[in-house]
Structure formats: structure tokens, C-alpha cells
Amino acid sequence: MILSRRHFLAGGAGLAAAGLLPSPLLARSPSPLLPPPKGKRVVICGGGWGGVTAAKYMRLAAPDSEVVLLERNANFFSCPMSNKWLVNIVDAKYLMHDYLAPARKYGYTFIQTEVAAIERDRKTVITAQGPIQYDYLILAAGIGYDYGAWFGDDRAAAHYTRTHFPAAYIASAEHLTIKNKVQSFEGGDFVMTLPPPPHRCPPSPYERACLIAWHIKTNNIKGKVFILDPKPAPAPIGEGYRRAFEELYKDQIVYVPNARTTGVDPYTKTVTTAAGQFRFDDAILMAPHRAGEMVDMAGLIGRNKDGESTGWADHDPLYLHAKDDPNVFIIGDSVGRVSDFFGFYPKSGHVANRHARMATAHIARRMADKPLEKLLPDNLCFMMVNGSPREAISVQFAYSLDVFDTIEQQTHEIHDRDATLVEADFEWASAMYEDMFA
Ligand SMILES: Cc1cc2nc3c(=O)[nH]c(=O)nc-3n(C[C@H](O)[C@H](O)[C@H](O)COP(=O)(O)OP(=O)(O)OC[C@H]3O[C@@H](n4cnc5c(N)ncnc54)[C@H](O)[C@@H]3O)c2cc1C
Incomplete structure (x- = not known):
């Protein structure tokens, strides 16, 4: 379903009543969030692992484009490595990052705001601070919790x-x-x-x-x-x-x-x-997990053959755009099934980072009227299982295409606990943080 302005106002009033949005924001006339862009505008909804990476790579791939990143949180907090923070192996400073520094460096606009509705028919995202129009939209919505599977309508x-x-x-x-x-x-x-x-x-x-x-x-x-x-x-x-x-x-x-x-x-x-x-x-x-709510707002949750919600985005597995909307890309954890061989990509920060690079490369080629290239992600993951001595295990995934363009997955697991894998884990995290924020 594509939400209309009426839906937004009704939904927004509900959010305000729940104390999630300050009501004066809703009462204010919805003047545009930004003046019209000079070139093409790419709006990215969600500033997590996928969204922050996409903002940078979009500016690098299409320097004439205006890139706007919309995120509800004031600071970036990394879920990867957070298990180590729970037991004081790393401190909070290690997990937190400044949204404004990469925005200044790469020349994109970061706006801390709640995305409240997405009107694809008007190419408009409605935020708590006003509407913003896009030429291309990247949804990096992450996940939501499906408490309804446990409690039905019992929200209490x-x-x-x-x-x-x-x-x-x-x-x-x-x-x-x-x-x-x-x-x-x-x-x-x-x-x-x-x-x-x-x-x-x-x-x-x-x-x-x-x-x-x-x-x-x-x-x-x-x-x-x-x-x-x-x-x-x-x-x-x-x-x-x-x-x-x-x-x-x-x-x-x-x-x-x-x-x-x-x-x-x-x-x-x-x-x-x-x-x-x-x-x-x-x-x-x-x-249970499902796609983040912004995928629902865009009306892009998939349906199975019985017409039931899959809980995940319906998208083109190879090019990551919505099947019925070539200007909207979905990246990261929200994406649905990609292959009959293995089902879903691992829902990881690493894959979200790779999706971001893929989607922005596709958008840049679209802007230049060039055909899209077939691009695939990879995944690398280290898991710490012992704090003294510090030891980790690891899994790696590589992807390729068969002759029918179905995505294949190769898995490499390391089961032997090893201190060098802990070093590799910290090197991986540093490289990812640097890619997003330095
Ligand atoms: C404990 C733990 C350990 C992990 N370890 C690893 C690891 O070692 N390696 C690895 O690769 N991955 C790891 N992950 C997974 C990784 O965190 C996710 O896969 C990654 O964050 C997905 O990126 P994303 O951009 O899809 O979603 P997110 O990073 O969740 O980004 C979504 C963003 O959208 C924002 N948002 C949502 N709704 C709205 C709205 N309505 N308005 C405005 N903003 C909104 C959210 O605030 C969020 O910032 C771990 C996760 C956890 C929880």
C-alpha cells in the first residue's frame, strides 16, 4: 500500500498521541524540508550500516547529485562489536560515531528526523520536519521486532x-x-x-x-x-x-x-x-525479526503465493530495486529472499555495506543512462567466544551467479578458536568504521 497524506496525518496524530512525535511539528504547515535541488536528489531513509555507507558512495559515484540522509537517532551506535561492550571488552566510545563528520567531508546532508510516511506516487518522503522529494530513494530500514507473533494485538x-x-x-x-x-x-x-x-x-x-x-x-x-x-x-x-x-x-x-x-x-x-x-x-x-517499518511505509513488503506478508522487502534480487519501481532501492537487512539455493543473504553490517556500494553504483549508471552491471556482495564475520584468553571463530560467504543468473553462496567456516581471529575482528571493525565515517 502506498500511504497518502491522509494516512500520514492520521498516523502522525497517532504517533503524537503516543508521545513519539511532538505535536507542534504536526501542527506546523508542511513546508519542504529542503529547497529544490540543482541536479538529481537521492534521499536515503535510515542512517545505519547501509544508509551511512550509501550516502558516501552516492556522492563519490555521482558528485553532481544532492544526497540527503534521514535518520532518527542523534548518534550512530554500532550493533556489531556491541556484545563485547556488554562485558566491558570495548567501551561505548568505540561503538559510537559522529554523523556530521562524514556529511561534511563527502558533501551530503544529514537530517536527524523521523520518517513518518513514503508516498512513492509523488516521489516524496514525509518526515516529522516536513516533506522531501526525491529522484531516487534508498531504503536502508534495518529490522523491526514482530512482537505481534507472540502477543497478537496486546500492545501492553x-x-x-x-x-x-x-x-x-x-x-x-x-x-x-x-x-x-x-x-x-x-x-x-x-x-x-x-x-x-x-x-x-x-x-x-x-x-x-x-x-x-x-x-x-x-x-x-x-x-x-x-x-x-x-x-x-x-x-x-x-x-x-x-x-x-x-x-x-x-x-x-x-x-x-x-x-x-x-x-x-x-x-x-x-x-x-x-x-x-x-x-x-x-x-x-x-x-521474530522482520523488515524495518519504512519498508511498510513504502508499500514494499513482499507477499507469498498465498497472499500472506513475507515480512521482508520484495525487490529484484540482482539489482536491489523494487520490482515495480526502478527508482527505489532497498539495501541491508530489510531485503527479502534472493536465491532459491540459500534463501536470504546473511543480515549483516558487512552485507549492508556492500549493498550500499552496489545500489549507489546502479543509481549512478541510471543517472548516466548506462545499463546496470551485475554486482554481488560478500560477507565476513568474526565471533568472539572467549574473553580470557581472547578467542574467536569465523564465517565467510562468497557469492556468484549460475548460468541462469541465480545467486549461489559459498560458505567457509573456521571452528577452531583462535586469538588471531580476534585481531582480525578488530581490524575488520576498524576498516568498516573508517569506510563509513573517516
Ligand atoms: C549484537 C549484534 C552483533 C552484530 N554483529 C555483527 C558483526 O559482527 N558483523 C556484521 O556484519 N553485522 C553484525 N550485526 C548485524 C548488523 O548490525 C546489521 O546487519 C546492520 O546494522 C544492518 O544494516 P542496515 O542498514 O540494514 O540496518 P541498521 O544498521 O539497523 O540501520 C537502519 C537505520 O534506520 C533507522 N530508522 C528506522 N526507522 C526509521 C524511521 N522511521 N525514521 C528514521 N530513521 C529510521 C534506524 O534508527 C537505523 O539507524 C550485529 C547485530 C547485532 C544486534
Whole structure:
């Protein structure tokens, strides 16, 4: 569905009533956010891993274009490496980055604002500060939590769960809550429900569990981390994780396979799964993931053959544009299935960065009336499983096309824990931060 101005006003009034938007912003006449551009304007919705990278590469690929990045947060907070911050291996400064520095350096406009509606028929994004028109739109919307899968329309239960047992899988206030939980944990059963695939950064919940277990172990806390996994075994790097659970955290981690969450009662601290019921003292409750809300606003959520929502963007797998709208590109975690061989790209910051480079190259060629090139991402991921000595495991993905242009995936996993992989992890993160912010 493409939202109309009427929808926006109704939705905006709802947001204002919920205290999410200051009502004077809505009452103000919606004068344009910026004056008309001299050349083509590319608007990027979402300043996370995909959006920040896209803003820079768009300016590099098409220096005459005006690039505008819209993001609700004041500062960039990196989810990658944040598991290490939970247990004080890195500090918050390491994860936070200044949005304005790359905007100045590469000559794009960063606007901190809430995107409230997207009117593709008018090529307009409606923000809390006014409308802005685009020639090309890049949606880098990230993920949303599907609490509806657990609670239906019971928003109070969803809100209570998000407040008391947040997932911290979206850069938000939740991260500090989780850190305080981990640091003040005095013992008992600490439950982690894992979302079903596809979800953001598949190996990272196990990394989080390992590092919390390491914290519990090294501080002699009498507690256990219960990993309630809907899958039959950890994946990816399953063997490496299995060994870490058994060899490092035999007394701290209880891994429960085939534990698809079927019910959550946050008030009595109870999770019901296909593998049994679990009471907890504290928890990180991860609801299923779906595409970020801006994909819904653009009317670009896919449908399966029965007409049901897939929860993820419907896009051209090879060129990343919306199937019915060549001027709108979707990048990063929101993208839907790309291949009959392996389904979804891993929802990672690395892939979001590569998508950003691909989409901006496509847009630059469109602007120059050149045919699009076939471009593919890659993915590289290091997961720290031990804090003393510091050791990590790793997974790498490469992509190629078969003769029918179907995307193929090659996977390389390193299961042996190794200190050099921790060094490689920090080098990877430095290179990515530099690519986005330096
Ligand atoms: C614990 C953890 C560990 C991870 N580790 C790794 C790792 O080691 N390697 C790796 O590659 N990846 C890792 N990831 C995954 C990585 O964080 C994501 O894949 C990446 O952030 C996806 O980029 P994105 O641009 O699609 O989404 P995001 O980075 O989430 O960006 C989306 C942006 O849109 C903004 N936004 C959303 N809605 C609105 C709106 N209505 N108005 C304005 N702004 C809006 C959000 O504030 C956000 O900044 C990890 C994730 C987690 C949670």
C-alpha cells in the first residue's frame, strides 16, 4: 500500500498521541524540508550500516547529485562489536560515531528526523520536519521486532516485554538496559530466546551467550544462560559454538535445540517453547525479526503465493530495486529472499555495506543512462567466544551467479578458536568504521 497524506496525518496524530512525535511539528504547515535541488536528489531513509555507507558512495559515484540522509537517532551506535561492550571488552566510545563528520567531508546532508510516511506516487518522503522529494530513494530500514507473533494485538504485553526484557538487536535505548542487566546479574537462570530464521546477524546471539557466560564464569556468579534456539543446532559455525559451549561453559550454558517460542508471559517470567517451559530470573527475549517499518511505509513488503506478508522487502534480487519501481532501492537487512539455493543473504553490517556500494553504483549508471552491471556482495564475520584468553571463530560467504543468473553462496567456516581471529575482528571493525565515517 502506498500511504497518502491522509494516512500520514492520521498516523502522525497517532504517533503524537503516543508521545513519539511532538505535536507542534504536526501542527506546523508542511513546508519542504529542503529547497529544490540543482541536479538529481537521492534521499536515503535510515542512517545505519547501509544508509551511512550509501550516502558516501552516492556522492563519490555521482558528485553532481544532492544526497540527503534521514535518520532518527542523534548518534550512530554500532550493533556489531556491541556484545563485547556488554562485558566491558570495548567501551561505548568505540561503538559510537559522529554523523556530521562524514556529511561534511563527502558533501551530503544529514537530517536527524523521523520518517513518518513514503508516498512513492509523488516521489516524496514525509518526515516529522516536513516533506522531501526525491529522484531516487534508498531504503536502508534495518529490522523491526514482530512482537505481534507472540502477543497478537496486546500492545501492553509487547511494551512490557520490550521494556523489561529487551532484545537490543536494534540500536536504541535497549542496549544500555541489557548492559546494566548483565553487569548487575547476581545469579539464577538467564534465558535468551532466539528468533527464528531469517534474523539479524545469525551467529551473534550465540556470541552474546558465550560472552555473558564468560562474564558469569570469571566473576564466580552462580548462574546459567539458557539458549532457547528454534533451530536443531547452532548455525552458522555450529561446530565451533558447540565446542565453546562444552569446553568453556559446561557449567554456565544450557543449550536447548528445537525450542521454538510458542508463548511468552513476561509478567510471570515464563517462556513456553516446543521443547518445554522455562521460568527465568532475567532474560533477553528476542521476538521474530522482520523488515524495518519504512519498508511498510513504502508499500514494499513482499507477499507469498498465498497472499500472506513475507515480512521482508520484495525487490529484484540482482539489482536491489523494487520490482515495480526502478527508482527505489532497498539495501541491508530489510531485503527479502534472493536465491532459491540459500534463501536470504546473511543480515549483516558487512552485507549492508556492500549493498550500499552496489545500489549507489546502479543509481549512478541510471543517472548516466548506462545499463546496470551485475554486482554481488560478500560477507565476513568474526565471533568472539572467549574473553580470557581472547578467542574467536569465523564465517565467510562468497557469492556468484549460475548460468541462469541465480545467486549461489559459498560458505567457509573456521571452528577452531583462535586469538588471531580476534585481531582480525578488530581490524575488520576498524576498516568498516573508517569506510563509513573517516
Ligand atoms: C549484537 C549484534 C552483533 C552484530 N554483529 C555483527 C558483526 O559482527 N558483523 C556484521 O556484519 N553485522 C553484525 N550485526 C548485524 C548488523 O548490525 C546489521 O546487519 C546492520 O546494522 C544492518 O544494516 P542496515 O542498514 O540494514 O540496518 P541498521 O544498521 O539497523 O540501520 C537502519 C537505520 O534506520 C533507522 N530508522 C528506522 N526507522 C526509521 C524511521 N522511521 N525514521 C528514521 N530513521 C529510521 C534506524 O534508527 C537505523 O539507524 C550485529 C547485530 C547485532 C544486534
